[in-house]
Amino acid sequence: MTALSEIKERFRPALANLTADVEAALAMIRPAQDAKFGDFQANCAMSLAKPLGKAPRELAQQIVDSIQLNDLCEPPEIVGPGFINLRLKSDWLEALVQKLVGDERIGCDSVAEPKTVVVDYSSPNVAKPMHVGHLRSSVIGASLCHILRFAGHKVISDNHIGDWGTQFGMIIFGYQNFVDRAAYEADPVGELARLYRLVNQLADYHDAKQKLPQLDELIATAEARITAAEQSGEEPKSLKKTLKKLRGDLDGLRETRQSTESKIRAVDSDESLAALATEYPNIARQARDETAKLHAGDETNRRLWDEFLPECLKALDAVYQKLGVTFDRTLGESFYQPLMADVVADLKSSGLASDSEGAVCVFIEGNDAPFIVQKSDGAFNYATTDLATIRYRVNEFSADAMLYVVDTRQSEHFKLLFETAKRWGYDGVDFRHVNFGTVLGDDGRPFKTRSGDTVGLESLLDEAVSRAYDVVIENDPNGELDEDTRRNVAQAVGIGGIKYADLHHNRESDYVFSWDKMLARTGDTAAYIQYANARTNGIFRKGGIDRKSLRQTNSKIILSHPSERALVLQIQSFGDVISSILTELRPNLLTQFLFETANSFSAFFRDCHVLNEEDESLRTSRLLLCDLTSRTLRLGLTLLGIDAPERM
C-alpha cells in the first residue's frame, strides 16, 4: 500500500456515484506538483462537473464532504477552479513508514493477477559483433524483466538471436574462400567477424559499382528538374517550396553518391582487396547461395554452422557477462525453422495470406506494403520467423503478453506482425512493441567511431570501466580502498553509468551519447545514487550498528523535521512508481524516482543528525530511515540492473 493508493480507495465510492469511468477519475488524483499545495491533489472535480451541470468548486466540496478522510489527511482545501489539495496527517504517515521499515518490498504490492510475459530483447546477429545499437535493447529489456518479475509476473526473457539469416551465408562463403587458419585457431570469432566484414565489403563494392551510373543519371535528372523549375515561371511562393524539395533530393543523392564512391575507393586503393574483388565479381550471389544451401540442409554448410554457432554464442556470453544481462532462453531464428512451412500453409488455408508477385503476403488494409511471409524464391523471412515464434510462445509458455524491445524504426513491421497474429487467432495476447530511439553521437547522427564504423559494444564497456577506474583512483588519494574494491567499484560505476544514462532518457526519444555525462562526478548519474547508498552504509559502519537487529527493534518512527517527512513521503511512493512502470514500460520513471530519493536523503542527512543525536528514540528512528533509504536505493538500482557497492 502507498498513501496514494489509500487515498484513491477513499475517493472511489464517492466518484463511482458521479461517473461511469471511475478509473479515469481516480487517475487524476496525483502527488502534488508543488509542496505548497500539500502532498496530493485531486483534479477530477473540474472535468466531472461539466457533464453533471455543476459548478466545479461546488462539486469538489460535495466530493470532499462525502469522503471519510479524518484519520488520513488534514481537512482538504479546495482551491482555484476546483483542485482538492490533500495533506497527510503526520501520525498516519508515521504509521505507514512503520510498516515500510520492516518490509522488503518497500510497500510495493504484488500484482493481483500474475501474467506470463515473454520479453524479447537484445536479439543480436551472431554473425557480427555486438555494437552500441544493441545497448538500449539489452539494458531496457533486462530492466523491464526485473521490474515485471518483482511485481509478481511470470517473466520469460528470450534472446531471439539472428543465427539463420543471409549473414551466415557470408561467413560460410568467407570461411571457404578466405579463412586464415592460424587466426581462426587462435580466435575463431574474431576471424569470423573479419570474414563477415570482408565478404560484406566486397559485396558492397560490386553493388556500389553497379549503382554508380544510375546514381549519376539520377543526379543529372535532379539537376535538370531544378533548372526546369527555375525557368517554369511558377509563382514565387510555390516555386520556393518546389526548389527546396528538389534541392533536398539532390543533396541526398549527392551524399549517397559520395558514400558509394568511397566504398569503391576503399577497395580500389587496396591492392589485395582489389584483386579479390576482381576474382569474385558475384560474391553477393555466391554468399546468398551458401545461405540457401544451409537452409536446404546442405551437409557441409550445416556442419560449418554447427561449428561456428557455439563459438559465436560464447563470444556473446562474454559481452553479456560484462554487461550483467542474462536470459532465460536463447531461441534464435534457426530454432523455428521446422515450424515455418506450417505457418505459411496455415495462413494460406485460412485465407489470410495470398500470392502476390510471386511472394506470399498478408495484406492489411490501410498499409501500402504487404506483410511478406514467404519470398518469391521460396525462402522464409523474419516475418515468418516472428509468427512462428508467437505460436511457439503461446503453445509452450502460455504467454499472455509479449514485449518486443526493439528499435522504433521497426514499428511498421510490428504493426503488421501484431495485426496478422491477431487475425491468425492470437487476439488474446497483449503484444507490445517497446520501441526506443537511436543512440546518437555528438554530431546528432547515429553514434559511430571517427572512421565511420559502428562502435563495438564490448570495447565500449571496457572503456567505461577503465574510465571509471581512473575516477575511483582520483577520489581515493589515500588508498582507503583495496585493489579488489577499487575494481568492483569501477565495474559498478562504469557499467552502471552506461546503463543509467540509457535508462534515464525517455525510451522513445533519441539521445546523444556522452562519456562525460555518464561518468561525471556530479549530477544525475548512477554514481550519484550509488554514492548516496554508500553514505548510508558509512553511517552504520561508523556507528558499529547491525542493521538486521536494528530493524527487529521495531522502534517507533518519529518525523520531527520537514526533511524527514519529505524523505519518507518520497520513499513511500516507490509502489506508485513501480505500478506506473508496469503500464507504461518506462524505466526512466525509476531513475527519476531514485534521483529524487537520493536528493531527499541528502537534505535529510544535512538537516538531521543521526549518530550524534542525543535523544535515543529519535536516533533510532533516524537510523531506521537511513536503512530504509539504503534498501530503497539498492532495490531500485537492482531493478535497473545496476550494482550498488557497499562503499566507494
Added chain:
RNA sequence: GCACCCGUAGCUCAAUUGGAUAGAGCACCGGUCUUCGGAACCGGGGGUUGGAGGUUCGAAUCCUCCCGGGUGUACCA
C-alpha cells in the same frame, strides 16, 4: 508520393498522458566546510515550449495550417 516521429533554457534531457508559476542535470555566477562520507549541499541568472490560428475553466500535450529536422516505405533483420 504515402505513412509515422520529433522541435522545450547556451548544451543534454524531463514534464505523472489536458492541470496551478513548464522542471532537472551540465555549463556559468555566487555561497556552505573545526566534513555523523565534499563523488556532497544551498542560492542566482537563463523560456513567447519552432510559428500562427483554434478547441475549454485550463494546452508543451488535442485539432488545422506553416517553417525546420528525422525515420520507414515488396521480398535484409
